[in-house]
């Protein structure tokens with residue numbers, strides 16, 4: 001195992017393979033008169049490609065487009081406003097992941113609400129909300145559950161535990177997103193020409209490699225399931241290029257040690273028990289049918305959307321172009337607020353706030369001063 005970990009961080013190996021990626025990419029460009037375009041679907045890949053310098057190093061050879069895989073970034077404005085509005089009642093404790101604290105709502109952020117004295121707490125695991133609910137039986141605890149398939153099983157665990165413990169003072173405000181519907185939506189829209197997908201390892205552990213078969217069968221497009229270490233990402237890009245140049249269409253699992261063909265059955269079962277498909281609103285995209293999961297009817301007492309009335313706040317209009325960034329239509333510097341009015345210290349849109357946001361990754365690692 002030590003040897004394997006060492007190899008994953010080996011600069012020599014990475015450099016040698018990177019050179020081969022560049023050569024293959026240049027072969028593609030010479031043949032087709034344009035650079036290959038690959039989309040990394042997930043925010044963790046966006047950040048890892050930028051942080052490791054791979055995005056910068058490859059920019060003249062491969063166009064790496066960031067996709068809609070950052071859960072904070074794709075959460076629509078109305079949901080953000082509702083989450084902030086929930087905090088107004090003094091009898092409530094709002095529990096959230098840290099990323100959500102600084103996402104601008106139409107009037108304020110969750111951080112702003114906390115500054116005003118509202119009880120908004122950052123938790124490191126959703127199950128911390130259970131502990132808080134048990135410590136405060138006379139108050140309502142609401143966990144803000146956002147995320148893709150990597151997070152949804154953990155949300156299901158919280159609902160299961162709340163149910164089993166008979167807790168009546170905890171609920172969840174859910175805004176979950178599913179990977180397949182958004183990939184279909186992007187490909188159906190044809191807004192961005194994509195030659196292949198770098199698919200996220202962690203989501204794939206839950207879903208399984210077979211889940212991506214629709215990409216090859218229905219869209220004729222390849223994907224490689226990749227880890228987040230430099231060598232893993234370079235290896236996956238190499239395999240993606242190899243497929244593209246040979247004109248082959250396949251899903252390659254470049255992470256067979258942890259990603260199975262059919263995924264994690266226990267996690268899938270948990271999701272199915274507590275959630276049911278629902279139409280979801282995506283920032284900058286709109287409503288996509290059956291692209292999210294809502295809490296099942298039988299667990300409605302744990303669903304904050306049914307338990308509490310939340311005022312309808314008219315979303316504030318800004319010049320933020322997060323919607324286009326999320327869809328891969330523009331790169332962050334094409335937004336005229338990037339790096340000027342909008343920075344990580346004073347973010348205007350969620351893509352600049354989130355640790356997985358494309359604008360934040362671009363600002364921190366790839367911008368040219």
Ligand code: SF4
Nearest residue numbers: 321322335342349359
């Ligand atoms: Fe939105 Fe800021 Fe990104 Fe522009 S730079 S798209 S304002 S988050």
